[in-house]
Amino acid sequence: MSTLLEFRNVSYWYKHENKQQDILRQVNVSFERGIFYTIVGPSGSGKTTFLALASALDLPKEGSVLYKGKDLKKIGLTTFRNKYVSIVFQAYNLLPYMTALQNVTTAMEITGSNHKNKMQYALKMLERVGISAEQARQRVLTLSGGQQQRVSIARALCCNADLIVADEPTGNLDETTAQEIVQLLQELAHHERKCVIVVTHDQSIAKQSDTTAKLSKGNLTITPKNNLITI
Numbered sequence: 689m690s691t692l693l694e695f696r697n698v699s700y701w702y703k704h705e706n707k708q709q710d711i712l713r714q715v716n717v718s719f720e721r722g723i724f725y726t727i728v729g730p731s732g733s734g735k736t737t738f739l740a741l742a743s744a745l746d747l748p749k750e751g752s753v754l755y756k757g758k759d760l761k762k763i764g765l766t767t768f769r770n771k772y773v774s775i776v777f778q779a780y781n782l783l784p785y786m787t788a789l790q791n792v793t794t795a796m797e798i799t800g801s802n803h804k805n806k807m808q809y810a811l812k813m814l815e816r817v818g819i820s821a822e823q824a825r826q827r828v829l830t831l832s833g834g835q836q837q838r839v840s841i842a843r844a845l846c847c848n849a850d851l852i853v854a855d856e857p858t859g860n861l862d863e864t865t866a867q868e869i870v871q872l873l874q875e876l877a878h879h880e881r882k883c884v885i886v887v888t889h890d891q892s893i894a895k896q897s898d899t900t901a902k903l904s905k906g907n908l909t910i911t912p913k914n915n916l917i918t919i
């Protein structure tokens with residue numbers, strides 16, 4: 689399997705006055721297409737920081753993050769964010785007064801999608817995640833939390849990136865809806881060969897992933913199913 693995203697000797701820290709708080713210490717890890725990963729770890733261990741580095745919202749203090757072997761700095765952070773990664777947030781981050789459809793087509797415009805009929809493609813992807821044509825024309829504010837998260841996943845799908853990162857995507861959802869969203873993310877990895885990386889506090893989601901990475905005290909421990917590798 690070929691590596692899609694790689695952290696190479698990545699260190700990251702925050703400075704609080706004169707004190708340095710280490711978040712990642714020389715982390716080496718690779719992520720492949722077709723795999724559903726979860727990142728777990730205690731509150732404050734640096735999971736969100738890790739995702740920020742994986743999605744080029746921030747840069748490592750030392751080391752590099754590579755996409756298909758190329759440093760994100762060389763690709764350009766904005767280009768990477770627009771073309772190669774889709775981010776799903778706990779709070780959905782949709783434009784509340786727009787319809788579900790407009791949210792998706794607007795993102796397609798911003799990220800320079802080359803689909804000829806954006807509206808048709810957006811409707812297809814919304815349907816793919818369980819949003820009907822009728823719901824697609826409702827303002828997102830009138831949709832339930834689970835439906836809004838589906839819209840945000842459809843938005844990620846329409847942008848056509850191979851890498852999907854999600855920060856607590858089920859954090860605001862009830863158990864049944866959360867399970868449906870997890871299944872959707874799993875399908876994206878297994879059927880559409882996306883590389884899906886999800887930060888979660890939920891052990892039951894971690895158990896359903898193909899590989900779990902545990903972040904603790906600056907180190908990342910990877911657990912592929914039935915196998916433990918410490919790096």
Ligand SMILES: Nc1ncnc2c1ncn2[C@@H]1O[C@H](COP(=O)(O)OP(=O)(O)OP(=O)(O)O)[C@@H](O)[C@H]1O
Nearest residue numbers: 702703709711729730731732733734735736737738
């Ligand atoms: N911009 C910042 N400036 C200084 N310190 C920060 C900043 N962002 C995060 N931190 C600190 O870095 C540590 C890791 O934060 P991060 O949000 O990545 O952890 P997390 O594992 O996602 O936490 P949680 O599970 O509670 O969301 C925390 O101690 C936090 O206080």
